[in-house]
Amino acid sequence: xxxxxxxxxxxxxxxxxxxxxxxxxxxxxxxxxxxxxxxxxxxxxxxxxxxxxxxx
Amino acid sequence: xxxxxxxxxxxxxxxxxxxxxxxxxxxxxxxxxxxxxxxxxxxxxxxxxxxxxxxxxxxxxxxxxxxxxxxxxxxxxxxxxxxxxxxxxxxxxxxxxxxxxxxxxxxxxxxxxxxxxxxxxxxxxxxxxxxxxxxxxxxxxxxxxxxxxxxxxxxxxxxxxxxxxxxxxxxxx
Numbered sequence: 001x002x003x004x005x006x007x008x009x010x011x012x013x014x015x016x017x018x019x020x021x022x023x024x025x026x027x028x029x030x031x032x033x034x035x036x037x038x039x040x041x042x043x044x045x046x047x048x049x050x051x052x053x054x055x056x
Numbered sequence: 057x058x059x060x061x062x063x064x065x066x067x068x069x070x071x072x073x074x075x076x077x078x079x080x081x082x083x084x085x086x087x088x089x090x091x092x093x094x095x096x097x098x099x100x101x102x103x104x105x106x107x108x109x110x111x112x113x114x115x116x117x118x119x120x121x122x123x124x125x126x127x128x129x130x131x132x133x134x135x136x137x138x139x140x141x142x143x144x145x146x147x148x149x150x151x152x153x154x155x156x157x158x159x160x161x162x163x164x165x166x167x168x169x170x171x172x173x174x175x176x177x178x179x180x181x182x183x184x185x186x187x188x189x190x191x192x193x194x195x196x197x198x199x200x201x202x203x204x205x206x207x208x209x210x211x212x213x214x215x216x217x218x219x220x221x222x223x224x225x226x227x228x229x
Contacts, residue, residue, distance in 0.1 A: 024198075030094035031199040035164055038095040039062055039087060043140075045097035 059165075061138045065101060066167045068126070068137055077122045081105040082159035082170040084145070084180065089192045091162065092174050092200035096191075100134060100141040104152055104172070116146065151179055151214045174200050175207040182216045182223065194227060 030038075072078045082088070085102030107114045123135050134141035147153045155176035161168050172180070174196050181189035181196075196202070211217045 027094045028199055031092065033095070035091050035162065036059055036062075038090045039164075040059055041095035042086065042090050042098045045095065046099045049097050 061140050062101075063165060063167060065137045065140050065142060066164050066169050068123075068128075069103060070167060070169075072119070072122055075122075076108060077118050079106040079108045080156050080170075082156045082172045084155075084172050084177070085143075086192065088172045088177055089196060091171050092177075093192075093195040094199060096195070100143050102143045102145060104145050104147045104156055106147050106153060106156055114146070119144070149183075151176075151183065151210075154210075155180060173206075175203055175210055178202070178207060178220075179210045179214055179216055182211075182219050183214070185219065190223070190227075193223065197228075 069078075069081060073081055082104055083091075083101065084104045085100075086096065086098035087101050090096065090098070105119070107116055107119060109115065124130075129136045131141060134143055136142070147156055155172050156170075158176065159170040159172050162171050163169070178193060178196055181193045208217075211220050
């Protein structure tokens with residue numbers, strides 16, 4: 001049973017690594033987007049952040 | 057924020073530059089970083105500028121006069137161009153002045169905009185070194201091509217090598 005749990009944890013860890021690797025890859029792809037789009041997104045993200053803060 | 061509003065900001069800054077209201081300028085801070093990295097939240101646009109000098113005195117009056125005559129309002133330390141808060145920062149250190157002189161000229165739609173090079177942004181963020189600057193340092197080092205020779209020269213000139221080494225040791229080793 002313990003071994004089974006151990007195996008699952010290992011699998012989860014492997015899956016997590018895969019997710020983080022993919023996220024890093026996405027960041028590099030986003031970095032190559034046009035400047036116009038990135039600026040617009042930056043200000044939108046700020047606005048959304050401010051909106052979400054209202055629910056604290 | 058609409059793209060048209062950002063366009064307006066860059067047009068105003070260019071006009072100030074062409075008319076000699078400011079001697080030189082470059083976009084810095086988060087917006088400059090975003091040019092090289094993934095987008096992340098920011099509330100304002102930071103612009104470093106060099107004022108014209110008259111008999112050795114730095115003139116800031118024409119700069120404020122120009123903006124206020126155009127009807128732009130101030131809010132705290134910002135100048136509001138439309139709904140966009142702009143922080144105009146007079147370049148005071150040699151690092152900032154050199155960074156402006158060596159800035160990249162890029163295009164935002166059809167408007168030419170001067171943006172600090174990533175190597176100078178790294179040096180400036182290392183100097184200021186607030187938590188948010190460290191975040192930007194990581195983004196720049198991870199997501200853009202850095203000219204290592206240029207960076208090391210800048211760090212050596214402005215005595216920032218030690219802080220850079222400490223930063224690399226803390227976050228990359």
